[in-house]
Amino acid sequence: MTNITGKRIGYIRVSTVEQNEGRQVKAMEELKVDNVFTEKKSGKDTNRPQLQAMIDFVREGDTLYIESFSRLARDTKDLLNLLEVLSNKGVGVVSLKERIDTTTASGKLMVTLFGAVATFERDIMLERQREGVALAKAQGKYKGRKAKELPETFKDLYNDYMIRKITKGKLAELCNMSRATLDVKIVTYNNKG
Numbered sequence: 001m002t003n004i005t006g007k008r009i010g011y012i013r014v015s016t017v018e019q020n021e022g023r024q025v026k027a028m029e030e031l032k033v034d035n036v037f038t039e040k041k042s043g044k045d046t047n048r049p050q051l052q053a054m055i056d057f058v059r060e061g062d063t064l065y066i067e068s069f070s071r072l073a074r075d076t077k078d079l080l081n082l083l084e085v086l087s088n089k090g091v092g093v094v095s096l097k098e099r100i101d102t103t104t105a106s107g108k109l110m111v112t113l114f115g116a117v118a119t120f121e122r123d124i125m126l127e128r129q130r131e132g133v134a135l136a137k138a139q140g141k142y143k144g145r146k147a148k149e150l151p152e153t154f155k156d157l158y159n160d161y162m163i164r165k166i167t168k169g170k171l172a173e174l175c176n177m178s179r180a181t182l183d184v185k186i187v188t189y190n191n192k193g
Contacts, residue, residue: 005061006060006061007058007063008032008062008063008065009033009035009036009037009054009063009065010028010033010035010066011038011051011054011065012036012039013051014040015040015041016042023067024067028065033065037051042074043071043075045078051072055082055085058086059090059091061090061091063093064092064093068095068096069098072095076115076118098110098114148185150175157171158189168182
């Protein structure tokens with residue numbers, strides 16, 4: 001693995017509070033990392049407090065250890081962006097599961113190939129999904145998502161919103177829809193008006 005000149009940093013993530021990070025903790029203890037950043041949060045995006053704290057903390061010459069790339073990011077684009085940010089800071093990344101060390105030429109090549117394959121797999125999945133929807137539509141089996149309807153009490157609720165008796169968020173909640181959907185419904189409602 002990498003020739004370490006800086007600190008050994010560990011990043012541990014599980015998706016929910018119910019999940020156990022014990023296996024990742026043990027791996028970091030065996031590696032004798034200097035600092036560990038741990039969080040129980042989904043990897044769906046990079047808006048994670050401990051991830052951001054780790055990125056702020058690491059310095060040139062440090063090495064980040066992760067159990068697998070999926071602990072760092074679920075999305076290929078996010079993963080490659082994070083690896084680029086860390087690389088620009090002079091920080092190497094070692095993934096234990098994939099046995100990849102980004103401080104080596106072969107590690108850099110593997111990350112690039114890993115990203116390309118993951119993107120390819122995602123594109124194939126989306127292509128199959130579109131084909132499945134098209135087939136279901138052709139067979140009359142796919143109706144799409146049912147449009148949200150305004151409640152019968154909308155006129156009164158909307159009046160309460162207009163006189164600032166309730167907020168738009170509360171109006172959306174009472175209508176059982178997102179604010180974005182509500183905005184579209186309000187435009188339609190006002191155009192009928």
